[in-house]
Amino acid sequence: MIADDADALAVAAALATEFRTGASTRDSERRLPRAELDRLSASGLLAVTVPAEYGGADVRQETLAEIFRLLASADASLAQIPQNHFVYVNVIRRQGTDGQRAFFFGEVLAGRRFGNAQSEAGTRHVQDIRTRLDPRPDGSYLLTGVKHYSTGALFADWIPVLARTEDDDLHVAYVPRDADGVTVVDDWDGMGQRTTASGTVRLDAVPVPADRVVPHHLTFRGPQLHGAVAQLLHAAIDAGIAAGAFAEAAEFVRTKSRPWFESGVDSAAEDPLLIQRFGELAVQVRASEALLGAAARAVDAARDDLTEDSAAEASIAVAAAKVHTSATAVEVAGALFELAGTRSALDSLNLHRHWRDARTHTLHDPSRWKIQHIGRHALNGTKPPRHGLL
Numbered sequence: 001m002i003a004d005d006a007d008a009l010a011v012a013a014a015l016a017t018e019f020r021t022g023a024s025t026r027d028s029e030r031r032l033p034r035a036e037l038d039r040l041s042a043s044g045l046l047a048v049t050v051p052a053e054y055g056g057a058d059v060r061q062e063t064l065a066e067i068f069r070l071l072a073s074a075d076a077s078l079a080q081i082p083q084n085h086f087v088y089v090n091v092i093r094r095q096g097t098d099g100q101r102a103f104f105f106g107e108v109l110a111g112r113r114f115g116n117a118q119s120e121a122g123t124r125h126v127q128d129i130r131t132r133l134d135p136r137p138d139g140s141y142l143l144t145g146v147k148h149y150s151t152g153a154l155f156a157d158w159i160p161v162l163a164r165t166e167d168d169d170l171h172v173a174y175v176p177r178d179a180d181g182v183t184v185v186d187d188w189d190g191m192g193q194r195t196t197a198s199g200t201v202r203l204d205a206v207p208v209p210a211d212r213v214v215p216h217h218l219t220f221r222g223p224q225l226h227g228a229v230a231q232l233l234h235a236a237i238d239a240g241i242a243a244g245a246f247a248e249a250a251e252f253v254r255t256k257s258r259p260w261f262e263s264g265v266d267s268a269a270e271d272p273l274l275i276q277r278f279g280e281l282a283v284q285v286r287a288s289e290a291l292l293g294a295a296a297r298a299v300d301a302a303r304d305d306l307t308e309d310s311a312a313e314a315s316i317a318v319a320a321a322k323v324h325t326s327a328t329a330v331e332v333a334g335a336l337f338e339l340a341g342t343r344s345a346l347d348s349l350n351l352h353r354h355w356r357d358a359r360t361h362t363l364h365d366p367s368r369w370k371i372q373h374i375g376r377h378a379l380n381g382t383k384p385p386r387h388g389l390l
Helices: 005-020 023-029 034-043 061-074 076-080 083-095 098-109 216-221 226-255 272-304 308-340 352-361 367-380
Strands: 132-135 141-147 158-164 170-176 182-185 200-208
Touching: 005 034, 005 061, 023 076, 023 352, 034 076, 061 076, 061 226, 061 272, 076 226, 076 352, 083 098, 083 158, 083 170, 083 216, 083 226, 132 158, 141 158, 141 170, 158 200, 170 200, 170 216, 226 272, 226 308, 226 352, 272 308, 308 352, 308 367
Parallel strands: none
Antiparallel strands: 132 141, 141 200, 158 170, 182 200
């Protein structure tokens, strides 16, 4: 059990150090991090947002964002896997009944993991959810559909599934990973985040009791932080990728790179042009981390006093952080090669994993639409939409 925010950060830092060893090998061999996830579960970190009245540490979102940044700086795939876990813990907190909260928070405190089954392929857009929850005479449901990009599902104890009922309202069905009719296919072949196992989940008339279904559509009928919390963790992962790539670039230049012959210096680390570029990138990394912290504090402030205005401010702050961290992750991970030199491109070194992870992860939600909402808010005071992706 983790007691408080300081305890959570200390555990996360220790685990990040542990997970950094072997991260490159796991990626290059696509060795799924089952043992590492078990360590994460056993550490208590997956339960840090459980409310205090249910026995959890209930850490601030600023702490949670830093946990993800630390983990992603070591292994971006490993950090991505529990992102949905915390999103769906938050759904229970917001829309669960007292009985659902008691049951599922107990599961989380016992080390159980949530995965996800939300996105679908071949539909009109990301919000076009066609998976169905069909009612049965006894009040339970049958769940049918196919989900893609199901990060965490392969490693989960419970798979939260986004589905629509006959009235087209959106719900989340919490389904055991080993339930009849559930098939999880490890068919993820992304160029980056190779070990997230973000494959396919098939749901073939899966029976779901009524008390395992949460009315997610109610989340968006008033001020909400669902999207802000989810996007904050994505921004933290991007910031972590940037920090990890930056640290590895600096270590490579200090220990392996040769100076350019025209520089007149004895080591690459003394090259004034490399120093200049490292300074520029350091500013970018620091700015991303500052925006991430500011966004997290805005979410915490809104949780303490949730209104239309505080929710809007939190969403805009998170959007700004996500725009900046996405760009920084891609830039720094790409600049690694520019800084480290020819040898850094060797496939055997696998330094390209940082860029592959950054380029893959930053495709989650387009920054161009976040900039639109930031601009509308800044110019006209238009509040961002409540669609859960901002």
